[in-house]
Amino acid sequence: MTNAFAFDAKKFDTAQLESVFFAPARAFAALSVDFTEKLVNAQLDATRAYTDTTLAQLHQLVEVKDAEGLRSYLGGQQQVIQDLTERMKGDAEKIVALQQDFVQESQKLTEGSVKQAQQGLQSATETATKAVKETASKAK
Known part of the structure; x- marks a missing residue:
């Protein structure tokens, strides 16, 4: 007696495995690398x-040589701080x-993968149901 549910490597659908698992994994990996x-x-x-x-x-x-140079340098620090603050704000917004x-x-990607997996599962269920019915009709 043969087992109707035995795994047949010749009939194994690698395209389904590719579309359900590997393609979404590669797409997410590519997205992660890009990010x-x-x-x-x-x-x-x-x-x-x-x-x-x-x-x-x-x-x-380093170029400061006297009190006036120091005063000028320190006076410019407010603008430097303002510029850096704006830069930090822009960098944070970019991130x-x-x-x-x-x-x-x-x-x-997740929504697409779930939808594709559902379609694949439905197709596999239909195929399995058909195979069971054919096996049952042959057994009679």
């Missing part, structure tokens, strides 16, 4: 800007926007 790249680049740009500002301020400080995009794209 990470954008995030790292934003952080590198911010670090470069802060470093350039700090070095420029140090160069100006938040990147995170929001990532979340939205992740949700779209």
Whole structure:
């Protein structure tokens, strides 16, 4: 007697496995890599800007030779702080926007994967039902 439910590797549908598991995993991995790249680049740009500002301020400080130069240097610090504050605000907004995009794209991928998995499950159920009916009719 043969087992009607035995696994037959020749009939195994790798396309279904690809569409349900591997394709969504690759899509999410690609999205994650893209997000990470954008995030790292934003952080590198911010670090470069802060470093350039700090070095420029140090160069100006080294050039101070008298009380008037020091007064001028200190007077300019308010503008530097204001510029850095604006830069930090813009950098934070950029990071938040990147995170929001990532979340939205992740949700779209998840919804698409769930829908595709449901369709695949329905198809597999129909195929299994058909096979059981055929096996049952042959057994009679």
